[in-house]
Amino acid sequence: xxxxxxxxxxxxxxxxxxxxxxxxxxxxxxxxxxxxxxxxxxxxxxxxxxxxxxxxxxxxxxxxxxxxxxxxxxxxxxxxxxxxxxxxxxxxxxxxxxxxxxxxxxxxxxxxxxxxxxxxxxxxxxxxxxxxxxxxxxxxxxxxxxxxxxxxxxxxxxxxxxxxxxxxxxxxxxxxxxxxxxxxxxxxxxxxxxxxxxxxxxxxxxxxxxxxxxxxxxxxxxxxxxxxxxxxxxxxxxxxxxxxxxxxxxxxxxxxxxxxxxxxxxxxxxxxxxxxxxxxxxxxxxxxxxxxxxxxxxxxxxxxxxxxxxxxxxxxxxxxxxxxxxxxxxxxxxxxxxxxxxxxxxxxxxxxxxxxxxxxxxxxxxxxxxxxxxxxxxxxxxxxxxxxxxxxxxxxxxxxxxxxxxxxxxxxxxxxxxxxxxxxxxxxxxxxxxxxxxxxxxxxxxxxxxxxxxxxxxxxxxxxxxxxxxxxxxxxxxxxxxxxxxxxxxxxxxxxxxxxxxxxxxxx
Numbered sequence: 053x054x055x056x057x058x059x060x061x062x063x064x065x066x067x068x069x070x071x072x073x074x075x076x077x078x079x080x081x082x083x084x085x086x087x088x089x090x091x092x093x094x095x096x097x098x099x100x101x102x103x104x105x106x107x108x109x110x111x112x113x114x115x116x117x118x119x120x121x122x123x124x125x126x127x128x129x130x131x132x133x134x135x136x137x138x139x140x141x142x143x144x145x146x147x148x149x150x151x152x153x154x155x156x157x158x159x160x161x162x163x164x165x166x167x168x169x170x171x172x173x174x175x176x177x178x179x180x181x182x183x184x185x186x187x188x189x190x191x192x193x194x195x196x197x198x199x200x201x202x203x204x205x206x207x208x209x210x211x212x213x214x215x216x217x218x219x220x221x222x223x224x225x226x227x228x229x230x231x232x233x234x235x236x237x238x239x240x241x242x243x244x245x246x247x248x249x250x251x252x253x254x255x256x257x258x259x260x261x262x263x264x265x266x267x268x269x270x271x272x273x274x275x276x277x278x279x280x281x282x283x284x285x286x287x288x289x290x291x292x293x294x295x296x297x298x299x300x301x302x303x304x305x306x307x308x309x310x311x312x313x314x315x316x317x318x319x320x321x322x323x324x325x326x327x328x329x330x331x332x333x334x335x336x337x338x339x340x341x342x343x344x345x346x347x348x349x350x351x352x353x354x355x356x357x358x359x360x361x362x363x364x365x366x367x368x369x370x371x372x373x374x375x376x377x378x379x380x381x382x383x384x385x386x387x388x389x390x391x392x393x394x395x396x397x398x399x400x401x402x403x404x405x406x407x408x409x410x411x412x413x414x415x416x417x418x419x420x421x422x423x424x425x426x427x428x429x430x431x432x433x434x435x436x437x438x439x440x441x442x443x444x445x446x447x448x449x450x451x452x453x454x455x456x457x458x459x460x461x462x463x464x465x466x467x468x469x470x471x472x473x474x475x476x477x478x479x480x481x482x483x484x485x486x487x488x489x490x491x492x493x494x495x496x497x498x499x500x501x502x503x504x505x506x507x508x509x510x511x512x513x514x515x516x517x518x519x520x521x522x523x524x525x526x527x528x529x530x531x532x533x534x535x536x537x538x539x540x541x542x543x544x545x546x547x548x549x550x551x552x553x554x555x556x557x558x559x560x
Contacts, residue, residue, distance in 0.1 A: 054079050054166065054321075056098065056122035056145035062165050062321055063314050067150055067275045068158070071130040074145035077121040082163050085113055098147075098166065100124040100159060107132040118142040124162065127151050150275040161310040184210035184308050191301050194294055195268065197286035198222060201305055204280050206231040209312070221264045222285060238264060247271075249278045254298070270298065272306050279309040324364075327382035331389050333434025342380065346394040346428045348402050349436040351387050351444040352409070354418035364388045374408055375399040387444065389437055394426040406453045413452035422448070423455040442466060469551045479548045480532035487531055494549060496524040500536065501546045 055076050060068045080096040087103040099117045101124070104110050110129050115138075117123065122145040129135060130148030139146040149158050184201055192199040192212030199212040200222065208231070221235045231239075238260040239245065247255065248271040257267040268290060270282040282305060329335060330342065331349055338344075352367050364383035367390070371379035376399035380391040392402040402423060409421040424440035427433055439456055446462035448454035456463070484493055499510040500521070511518040528534075535541050 056147055058321055059098070059122075059162065059165055060147055063161060063310070067277070067310070068124070068147050068162070069127070069150075070145065071127075071148045072136050072139045072144070072146035074122070074139060075143040077145065079121040079166055082159070082166055083117075083120070084159070085117070087113075095119050096121055098122045098124055098162070100162070101129075102155065104129055107135050110135050111138055114138045114142065114144065118144055120144065122147055124149060160307055161314050164311045165314045184305065185213070187301055187304050187308070188212045191282060191284070191298070194297055194301065195284045195286060195290060196288070197268065197284040197290075200283045201272075202231065202281050202283065203309065204278055206236055209280070209309075221262075234262070235260075235264060244269065248281055270302055272302055272309060274306040274310055279306055279313070323378075324382045327380055327389070327391065328384050330380075330391060330430060331382070331384060331433050331437045333431050333437075335430040335433075338430050341378070342391065342430070343393055343400065345430075346426050347433060347436065348392050348394045348426050349424045349433055349440050350390045350392055350402070350405065351420075351422040351424075351440045352381070352390055353388075353420040353422070353444060355416060356418040360384075360386045360388060370408070370412070371399070371405075376404075385441075387441060389440070391433065392423075410452050419452065420444075420448070421453045422459070423453070425456050439463065465547070465550055468547050469554055472547070472551050473554075477548060479545055480534050481545060481548045481552070483532040484528065485552075493524060493528055493531070494552070496521060497528055497545065498549050500525060501542050501549075504536075504542065 054062070055078060057070055057073060057076070059079060060070045078096060079098045081098070083097040083099050085099055085101055087101065087105075087109045097120050099113065099120045099122070101110055101113055104113075104125060107129060110123075110125055110132070111134060114123065114135070123139060124147045125135070127148035127150060130146055136146060149155075188199045188201050188210045189212050200208055201210040202208055221232065239257060242257060244257055248269065252271045252273045254268065254270040257269055259266045265285050268284040268286055270284075271278060272280045272282060282302065323341075326339065326341065330339065352363070355363065355366065358366070360383040364381060367388055368379050368381050371381060371390075380400065382389060390405060392405055393400055394402055396402075398404060406421060406423070409419060412419045422440050422443035424436035424438070424443070427436045442463045443454055443456060443459045446459060446466050448459050448462065451458075481494070481497075484490060484497070487493070495514060496510075499513050500507075503510040503513065507518050507521050511521045514521065529536075534545065
């Protein structure tokens with residue numbers, strides 16, 4: 053299931069954008085409506101308007117499709133104030149497609165994303181890769197040259213069959229599925245990648261050292277974005293007259309790259325939603341993608357000054373680089389959570405990630421992990437998540453990894469303090485706060501309770517002489533009527549002081 057917002061997020065950035073969020077309605081199909089025809093679209097359908105040139109034409113369609121799951125129009129029409137207002141009133145999500153993009157390409161990519169969200173495991177990505185190999189063969193025949201098709205990161209997606217030994221660079225590229233570093237550096241020094249990022253015009257790249265032959269490069273772009281490239285190694289100068297056929301083939305490559313990217317991002321979005329659902333406790337049974345438990349949920353903190361989505365992406369990338377191929381990591385409520393196997397070994401285990409966090413914490417003090425309770429069923433993962441979040445809120449003692457076994461006193465104390473937040477002080481602590489030197493007196497009272505019966509340790513914690521503690525204790529008892537021999541009074545006062553610290557921290 054995917055919504056209009058999820059669809060826009062799954063497609064390449066800027067290709068389709070949310071103009072009006074509207075209600076979160078699931079999309080199961082695509083309905084194409086031409087201007088002048090009677091519009092009829094119900095729940096579950098994304099309505100795409102074809103042939104509209106003015107806002108009034110779109111407004112008429114909105115009235116007939118108010119219950120649809122979304123409306124997709126050209127960006128210039130989506131930005132019209134009346135169109136946006138009418139969609140907002142109807143709760144209808146409004147998407148704007150980038151100007152200048154081929155409508156057929158947009159519809160093909162959108163349809164592919166919707167179909168993939170309904171059946172994400174049907175292997176459509178493999179089908180798209182097969183199509184790219186066929187296109188590579190077609191371009192190879194057209195140019196009479198070996199061809200590779202690459203994404204914007206120089207990963208090889210397809211290549212023409214045969215002719216793999218034209219030069220070492222092509223052979224290494226095909227075998228390694230990526231252009232070798234030294235070859236990339238050669239092309240980068242010639243400004244090849246900068247040129248592809250700025251223009252869609254084909255160009256020649258001269259030969260380089262080490263037997264690297266000259267290349268004919270065709271940038272692949274869609275909606276103003278650079279998606280990848282086509283590389284050919286012609287033995288002879290290219291014959292004129294094939295420009296139109298090459299342009300058509302390039303459009304096919306662009307469409308396939310858009311679909312591949314949309315599917316990859318959609319699958320990532322689906323996985324994030326699955327992990328969020330699990331840590332919320334919404335799963336009654338163990339999902340197939342979740343390895344056997346017991347499990348613990350951990351909060352991954354840091355790096356600082358980043359939004360939760362960006363932190364999540366960084367943690368996912370870090371986990372993948374260290375061997376966790378499909379990290380069960382997602383952002384939720386401004387936290388980044390990981391579902392870990394309790395007591396296991398290897399990537400995805402609690403001990404494995406703890407070691408990773410300790411290693412990263414040596415160079416970045418903001419990197420922390422707070423590990424919740426161990427649970428045996430998926431439904432209990434919410435309890436582990438909430439405990440981890442409470443540990444994170446308490447902050448711990450500065451250690452890079454804090455488990456619930458180590459941090460439970462802080463959790464209990466925080467729970468008790470939060471229960472008093474909206475209530476007035478009732479203990480004699482109120483009277484102590486009204487006198488001169490209240491700060492020193494409260495600090496001393498806190499140390500006396502924390503180190504009850506050990507005045508020397510209390511004095512060391514305050515950095516004063518034990519006689520100073522004794523003198524302050526006499527003054528404290530004189531100023532407010534408390535019986536520090538009573539354990540209940542000591543506990544109550546300690547909670548009041550913790551509440552005072554929390555309040556001062558918020559005000560500061």
